[in-house]
Amino acid sequence: MMRRLKRSFFTQPSLWVAEALLGKYVVRKLGKKILVGKIVETEAYPGPYDSASHAYGMKRTPRNLAEYLKGGHVYIYLVYGMYWQLNIATGRAGFPECVLIRALEPFSDKRHATRDKDEKNFVSHVPLSISLNVANGPGKLCRWLKLDKSFYGEDVATSKRFWFEDRGAKIRQSEIATGPRVGIDYAGPYWAKKPWRFYIRNNPCVSR
C-alpha cells in the first residue's frame, strides 16, 4: 500500500506534520531513475513568534517567501554557501511555518535475497550499493536527491518529480524521540530549548 501524501496532510500545523512525517517516504524522480528515502529526522519551525524562524515577526524577504505559501510547497535555501536545506511549508497560506527534513534512510524496493553465513537460509538485505551515509544530514540529503533552487516553491502535492508517500509503515510512539533543534542557539535559550526536533530512536541514519 502506497499512497501519495496530499494537500490535507501538509496543511496541518508544522508540529504535527514534523512528527507525522517520520516513517513516511520521500520520492524523487530523476528521469528514468527513482530515489526513495524513509524520513527519519525532522524539525518544526511553527511560526512567526519563534525567533529561530526565518519568518520571525512575520518578516518577509525574497528568500523566505515560500514559507508563506500553503502547506505542501517546498522552501529550499542555501546555508554555509554550499548546502541546500529542504523544508516543506505547512499550515495555511499567509502564515509562515515549515518543517525541515533533516535525514533519510535510503530505501531500495529491490531487497536482495542471499544465503546467510551458514548458507542454509536466505536473508533479505538492502543492496550494499545503497549507503546508509548518503542522506544522514540536511545538506547531504539534498545532494543525494539532487534538490536545489529549481525546486523553490515546488508543490509536492502535484509535482511529477518530487513527492511524499505513505507506504503503510507504522511508527510506534515509543520509537519517536524529540530534542532541541540543531544550530539555532542564536534564537536564545527559550526557543532553542524547545523539543521540536523529531527522530526515530536508534535509527542509523539520524544525523550527528
Place this chain on the structure above:
DNA sequence: GTACAGATTGAG
C-alpha cells in the same frame, strides 16, 4: 557594491 553569517560537513 560588499561584508558576512550560516537550520553543515568531514577530517582528525
Place this chain on the structure above:
DNA sequence: TCAATCTGTACT
C-alpha cells in the same frame, strides 16, 4: 572537537 568552506542575503 574544530575549522574549512563560499554564495546568497541583507545590509550600507
